[in-house]
Amino acid sequence: MEEMRHKKRSEEQKKALLNRLKKAEGQIRGIEKMIADDAYCPDILIQVSAVTSALNSFNKELLACHIRGCVAEDIRNGEDETVDELVNVLQKLMK
Numbered sequence: 001m002e003e004m005r006h007k008k009r010s011e012e013q014k015k016a017l018l019n020r021l022k023k024a025e026g027q028i029r030g031i032e033k034m035i036a037d038d039a040y041c042p043d044i045l046i047q048v049s050a051v052t053s054a055l056n057s058f059n060k061e062l063l064a065c066h067i068r069g070c071v072a073e074d075i076r077n078g079e080d081e082t083v084d085e086l087v088n089v090l091q092k093l094m095k
Contacts, residue, residue: 013065020061024054059093 009017053069067086074082 007066007070009065017058017065022055022060024051024058025050027054059087061095063089 027047027050031044031051034044042056071082071086074080
């Protein structure tokens, strides 16, 4: 099993990332209610698309933080394997 790594984030970074996740969480709760209330399928699909967009925005922000922080620092420290890790992550994100 791979060792769990950690990244210290500023309070501002944490707040921005958590706000994006809470927005998506609220949208998912809304979709659950729409299904419970027998909402029209296209209306639900539009809301699912909004959640997907919210999660993509979260991923973009987190990826930017990762590249500017962890990746840049590791490269400066001669840890070039971080580039391979980033490539692997990007390949998984772009499936």
